[in-house]
Amino acid sequence: MGNKTRILIVDDHQLVIQGILHALKEVGDFDVVTTTNCDQAFELIKTNQNTKPFQVLFADLSFDNVTEETNIACGEDLIKAIKENGLDIKICVITGHTETNKVYSIISNLKPNAYLLKSKCNALEISFALQKMFKNEYYYTHEIHQKLMRRNGVQIQMDAMAIQILKELPNHTKISNLEGIIVKHDGTKIKLRSIEAKLANLRIDLNAKNNIDLILRAKELGIID
Amino acid sequence: MIISKIRHRIRCFIVNKNFLLFYLLCLGFSVSSQTKELNRNVDSIKILLKEYKKTKESHLPAKAFLLAEKTKIDSVMKKTYFDFGLESFFYKDLSNLTLTKNSLQKVYNRTRDSVVLAKTYYFQALFFKVLNSKDNLAKSDSSFYYLSKSKNISVQLKDSLEATRRLLSMAAMQYKERDYIGSENSIIEGLRFVEPLNEVFFTGLLYERLGNVLFIRGRQKEARKNYLKFFELQKRIPNVKIKYEQARLYNHLAKSYEGEKNYIKGLEYFKKCLAIDSLKFNSLYRYEVALGGFSYNNFMLGNKGIALKGYLELLKSKQSRSYISQGLVVAHSLLGEIYASNHQIKKAIFHTKKGLKLAKKINFSERIQENLFRLSKLVKGEKGRKHLEAHLILTDSLFIREREQQNQFAKVRYETEKKDIENASLKEENLRKQLELETQRQQKTIGWLLAGVGFLVIVIGTSIVFTRRKKLIFKAKMQQVEVREKERQQIAKSLHDEVAGDLITLHLKLTKQEQIAAAESLEVIKENVRNLSHKLSSESFEKVSFKDQIINLISDYFEVNFKIKVQGIETINWRRINDSIKRTLFLAIREGIQNSKKHGEATVISLNFSESKKAVFLIVSDNGKGFPIALKKAGIGLKNMQERVEEINGVFSIESEVQKGTIINIEISKSGQ
Numbered sequence: 001m002g003n004k005t006r007i008l009i010v011d012d013h014q015l016v017i018q019g020i021l022h023a024l025k026e027v028g029d030f031d032v033v034t035t036t037n038c039d040q041a042f043e044l045i046k047t048n049q050n051t052k053p054f055q056v057l058f059a060d061l062s063f064d065n066v067t068e069e070t071n072i073a074c075g076e077d078l079i080k081a082i083k084e085n086g087l088d089i090k091i092c093v094i095t096g097h098t099e100t101n102k103v104y105s106i107i108s109n110l111k112p113n114a115y116l117l118k119s120k121c122n123a124l125e126i127s128f129a130l131q132k133m134f135k136n137e138y139y140y141t142h143e144i145h146q147k148l149m150r151r152n153g154v155q156i157q158m159d160a161m162a163i164q165i166l167k168e169l170p171n172h173t174k175i176s177n178l179e180g181i182i183v184k185h186d187g188t189k190i191k192l193r194s195i196e197a198k199l200a201n202l203r204i205d206l207n208a209k210n211n212i213d214l215i216l217r218a219k220e221l222g223i224i225d
Numbered sequence: 226m227i228i229s230k231i232r233h234r235i236r237c238f239i240v241n242k243n244f245l246l247f248y249l250l251c252l253g254f255s256v257s258s259q260t261k262e263l264n265r266n267v268d269s270i271k272i273l274l275k276e277y278k279k280t281k282e283s284h285l286p287a288k289a290f291l292l293a294e295k296t297k298i299d300s301v302m303k304k305t306y307f308d309f310g311l312e313s314f315f316y317k318d319l320s321n322l323t324l325t326k327n328s329l330q331k332v333y334n335r336t337r338d339s340v341v342l343a344k345t346y347y348f349q350a351l352f353f354k355v356l357n358s359k360d361n362l363a364k365s366d367s368s369f370y371y372l373s374k375s376k377n378i379s380v381q382l383k384d385s386l387e388a389t390r391r392l393l394s395m396a397a398m399q400y401k402e403r404d405y406i407g408s409e410n411s412i413i414e415g416l417r418f419v420e421p422l423n424e425v426f427f428t429g430l431l432y433e434r435l436g437n438v439l440f441i442r443g444r445q446k447e448a449r450k451n452y453l454k455f456f457e458l459q460k461r462i463p464n465v466k467i468k469y470e471q472a473r474l475y476n477h478l479a480k481s482y483e484g485e486k487n488y489i490k491g492l493e494y495f496k497k498c499l500a501i502d503s504l505k506f507n508s509l510y511r512y513e514v515a516l517g518g519f520s521y522n523n524f525m526l527g528n529k530g531i532a533l534k535g536y537l538e539l540l541k542s543k544q545s546r547s548y549i550s551q552g553l554v555v556a557h558s559l560l561g562e563i564y565a566s567n568h569q570i571k572k573a574i575f576h577t578k579k580g581l582k583l584a585k586k587i588n589f590s591e592r593i594q595e596n597l598f599r600l601s602k603l604v605k606g607e608k609g610r611k612h613l614e615a616h617l618i619l620t621d622s623l624f625i626r627e628r629e630q631q632n633q634f635a636k637v638r639y640e641t642e643k644k645d646i647e648n649a650s651l652k653e654e655n656l657r658k659q660l661e662l663e664t665q666r667q668q669k670t671i672g673w674l675l676a677g678v679g680f681l682v683i684v685i686g687t688s689i690v691f692t693r694r695k696k697l698i699f700k701a702k703m704q705q706v707e708v709r710e711k712e713r714q715q716i717a718k719s720l721h722d723e724v725a726g727d728l729i730t731l732h733l734k735l736t737k738q739e740q741i742a743a744a745e746s747l748e749v750i751k752e753n754v755r756n757l758s759h760k761l762s763s764e765s766f767e768k769v770s771f772k773d774q775i776i777n778l779i780s781d782y783f784e785v786n787f788k789i790k791v792q793g794i795e796t797i798n799w800r801r802i803n804d805s806i807k808r809t810l811f812l813a814i815r816e817g818i819q820n821s822k823k824h825g826e827a828t829v830i831s832l833n834f835s836e837s838k839k840a841v842f843l844i845v846s847d848n849g850k851g852f853p854i855a856l857k858k859a860g861i862g863l864k865n866m867q868e869r870v871e872e873i874n875g876v877f878s879i880e881s882e883v884q885k886g887t888i889i890n891i892e893i894s895k896s897g898q
Contacts, residue, residue, distance in 0.1 A: 013726050013729075013730075015726075015729065015730050015733065016726075016729070019733075062718055062721055064718070064719075064723060064726070096721060096725060096755055097721075097759070098755070098759065099759035099762070099777075099781060100777040100778070100780045100781050101763070101764045101769065101774055101777040101778065101781075102759070102762065102764065104769060104773065104777050105764045105768050105769045108769070108773075109768060109769075118729070119729070119751075147780065147781075150780045150783060151776060151777060151780035153780075153783070154776050154779045154780045154783050154789070155776050157783075157788075157790075158776070158790075158791050158794070220785070221783075221785070222783065222784060222785035222786075222788055
């Protein structure tokens with residue numbers, strides 16, 4: 001018992017909790033605690049921190065059972081509280097929110113270790129997410145990953161310099177040839193080092209392995225024609 | 226004028242330094258030419274005065290006055306008026322005296338200089354004096370009145386010498402009109418003024434006049450004392466030939482003794498006077514007086530021969546002059562007397578008649594009286610009786626006139642004093658009234674100022690209230706938007722958590738019961754509800770910046786076949802823009818994108834942001850199929866968009882043409898104006 005991974009699930013819908021419990025049983029033998037409100041979840045994490053700490057938290061974002069006495073009204077606030085208190089726990093958001101605005105807000109502000117969608121996930125995905133989390137990696141479910149990617153694409157598309165680089169890159173055999181061709185909006189030339197840094201960022205943003213992959217992905221996303 | 230010239234020169238100098246020397250020369254010339262002109266004017270006034278003295282031509286003063294006025298220097302003007310005025314008085318030039326008086330009056334009106342006013346009154350007095358001497362009907366009290374006024378001003382100005390001079394004139398006038406007490410008063414007042422000045426000329430004249438008054442009032446001893454004082458003072462006047470002044474003294478002393486009927490002493494002094502050498506040629510008048518006195522005293526002492534001889538000589542001397550002098554009358558009268566006492570009736574009647582005629586001409590009442598009386602004795606019968614009657618009537622009338630005159634002067638003196646008091650009180654009242662007017666005017670001005678300030682306060686106040694109200698309304702509207710936003714959030718949450726949750730439960734049940742078709746359709750409903758929930762929900766701009774939210778929004782719709790381009794979003798400092806505005810813009814953009822994608826079949830949509838100092842602008846344009854605005858009623862989405870924009874005092878407009886895409890223009894004021 002002592003070596004079992006301790007998992008805390010917090011969701012206001014019992015059904016969802018049961019779904020996750022069911023899936024977790026398939027994945028492995030865990031010491032799982034559940035609760036339906038964030039205040040209790042926070043208390044549990046905090047009080048067990050020094051004795052039997054939870055390693056993973058599965059948290060919903062929206063809670064419907066909020067009353068006037070509730071301190072922590074939603075999953076976001078719970079995650080924020082955990083981060084502010086420096087509690088060491090992997091956080092997996094499991095929610096129905098898919099709109100980019102919400103997703104972006106949570107991922108960029110709270111940096112959860114995983115982001116799953118209730119409606120799409122199954123035991124396999126939960127298992128995969130757990131493995132990733134234990135490896136200190138991030139796991140965003142495919143739909144979310146796609147959304148973030150597209151968002152990066154949109155941002156790149158609004159970046160005049162990035163567009164220039166992406167358009168010019170296929171016309172040249174060497175990156176160094178780009179120097180003098182890429183200019184700022186006021187006409188000043190951009191140095192090779194800056195171009196290379198920009199390209200590196202673009203590859204990260206669009207999850208591209210190399211420059212050719214970058215161009216392909218940009219085309220795929222409609223960033224360039 | 227000179228200053229403006231200098232300024233002009235300086236300006237020129239700044240413009241062109243090379244001409245500095247030239248301009249300085251010009252300037253110097255213009256200044257020197259000004260002083261030259263002034264000197265020329267003053268010189269020509271002097272020449273005119275000399276000419277006036279010589280020719281007595283009455284057009285000269287006016288000419289001189291004109292020149293004086295040209296100089297625009299008050300002192301020159303005043304001096305010119307005084308000089309010419311005095312000459313006009315000597316020549317009895319009435320019109321020029323009036324001119325002088327009027328010119329002085331003008332100066333006074335302009336400068337309010339009391340010295341000028343005193344002079345003005347003086348010349349007015351001189352005018353009446355001349356008028357009086359020309360026409361005996363005119364009373365001397367007018368002249369006396371103005372002299373008195375002039376004197377009072379001089380007294381107030383503490384100009385003792387001027388006051389003394391006026392008093393001297395007044396005393397002389399009173400003396401002439403036999404108001405001896407009045408005259409004495411005037412002299413004593415004059416002496417009081419003049420004595421502290423240590424002045425000799427006018428003081429002397431005052432003592433002499435005092436002597437005369439005392440002489441006539443029979444106080445001979447005192448009269449002689451004053452005459453001696455007069456003489457002592459005369460000695461101290463430089464450039465005076467004292468021997469002729471001594472003749473004057475002897476005459477006075479002799480007359481005084483004569484008045485005491487001490488004819489021997491009188492004769493003695495007259496002799497002394499006559500003994501002064503070349504008196505006849507240098508001071509004929511004094512010689513004649515002495516001769517007359519000598520003869521009279523001899524006559525009184527019974528030396529009729531000497532008296533007769535003296536009078537005949539006197540008569541001859543007097544007759545050589547063109548005008549009738551009192552002396553001439555006296556000579557004729559005394560000759561009549563002498564002849565009468567010698568029983569040379571014919572000669573007596575001749576001289577008496579002559580004396581009477583001349584006396585009448587110059588209005589010498591005592592001699593008329595005397596001659597009439599003598600004539601009545603000389604001529605027998607009816608004629609003599611008539612002469613006596615005339616004499617009696619004249620005596621009576623003279624007595625009455627004398628009394629009247631004295632009363633008159635007393636009255637004038639009293640009235641001038643009274644008037645002065647009245648004037649003073651009037652002046653005070655005027656001053657008070659002026660002060661009152663001034664305070665009223667000030668109060669009026671203050672009133673206007675207060676009214677103006679009040680008006681301004683009201684205007685500013687109302688404008689402040691107005692703008693504040695506007696701001697409050699704007700704020701309230703913004704709050705309204707926020708409240709609605711919260712409501713939307715709550716609805717979104719309910720939809721998401723309750724409806725969607727229940728649907729999941731139902732879905733799970735259906736799947737368990739293996740009702741696949743129903744479960745699938747429920748899946749669609751679930752998806753729709755979630756989308757609706759997402760649509761309603763929003764992120765706060767504090768958590769996620771406006772720009773990031775727009776990027777997120779675009780990400781949700783961006784496709785290879787539906788590109789969304791953004792321009793100018795970085796140029797705006799969104800942190801400083803009200804959240805409600807940002808929310809409205811966000812929703813408008815989403816509506817615009819949805820419309821273009823769903824209905825417009827556009828492939829490119831562009832969002833163009835810009836801002837001015839006061840407003841934010843957004844243009845959403847697409848290349849979709851567009852729609853005829855006139856025909857199509859705005860859809861609910863567009864309508865909502867417009868309402869939202871207009872709610873926060875924004876301007877919303879839409880342009881669309883079939884096949885030419887759609888352009889939406891939004892302008893929202895940053896502060897609600």
